[in-house]
Amino acid sequence: MRKLMMLAAMLLLAVTFTTSCKKDNKPLSLNLNPVGTLATPNDNADVKLEPNTAASVLFKWDAPDNNDGGLILYEVAFDKEGGDFSKPVTRILSDGAGVQTQLTISHKDLNKIANAAGIASLSAGKLKWTVIASKGTNARPGSASRTLQLERPAGFAENPVDLYITGSATEGGTDISKAVKLKKTEDGVFEVYTSLKAGDYYLTDKNSDGGKKYYIENGIIKEGAATVSVSGEAKTYRLNYDFTSATTKSMQVQSIGLYMSAYGTEIGTLNYIGNGVFEAPKIAVEFYQFSWGRDERYKFILHTAAGNEYQGSTNANNVAPAGQPASYFYLVPVTNAQWDNTYKFDPSADRKNVKVDVMLQPTAYTHKVTVL
Structure with missing residues (x-):
């Protein structure tokens, strides 16, 4: 008997729950008014784009009248001057994945939009913008639009990834x-x-x-x-x-010198052999004798048409190369200070000939010393 009563109670609860769900299952209202009031930026606002900075522009608007409280998504549409937004240049969801009544857009992205709208670098032009509100399948373009005057700097809106x-x-x-x-x-x-x-x-x-x-x-x-x-x-x-x-520089490179710090001079010359590699097949190396021991420090001098540039280690002071990672041999621009940012020859190079290669290639700017 007790089991039958429990079963009856469970059935009653299930019926009640189902009935309740049916009562709450109202059809979704797609009624939506367009956005009618744009707040910022002002109409015909002038923006001098600085795409290499963190600068941005804030677009804001008032929510449309919406009595049923349903979720509205917003997109800001940009079009060319004189466009009617039927084929906008682009549409961007507002902040908060489209639910906020504002959009923060960087100068870098605005520069791309301006480029897509036909505004050339080092020139100024106008964009129109409005807000498209949507609920479900119902999308309503804004009843108001504004114009934005953009001034583009030199350079490309889209930089190549590789070159x-x-x-x-x-x-x-x-x-x-x-x-x-x-x-x-x-x-x-x-x-x-x-x-x-x-x-x-x-x-x-x-x-x-x-x-x-x-x-x-x-x-x-x-x-x-x-x-x-x-x-x-x-x-x-x-x-x-x-x-x-959008600028370029060209510098003729004549050779690379192997500079030994203790002598304060170059002890060999590396010439270009192709594929970003400078090579000296054979250089005689002899460490310098100080009272405290023999000195093995070196770095490189890049000889260009405009003068000398020094290339050396990222470390101001270095240890011996044995057991060091590949980054030990990386080359970066350094000062002409006699002892700073130098490398050390392997001890086996003392009073021997060495082959030296400097590889200035896309993977890394580095070098290799081989004791002959």
């Missing part, structure tokens, strides 16, 4: 698969040590067909299929390309 140099003037020739890759030193900034001979070259973001192409005109990086002409004998260069400012 290659190719063409008849380059070490890889015209075979795009053999294009010389550059080292990325920071976002949008690239560098390469390479040789150029008579011919032409261009830059590309892929070492295969279909990549974006760039060329240099009066020291400015431009996108397009044009090429750069090179004349005269083959020479070794350090080439720098900064897409954040």
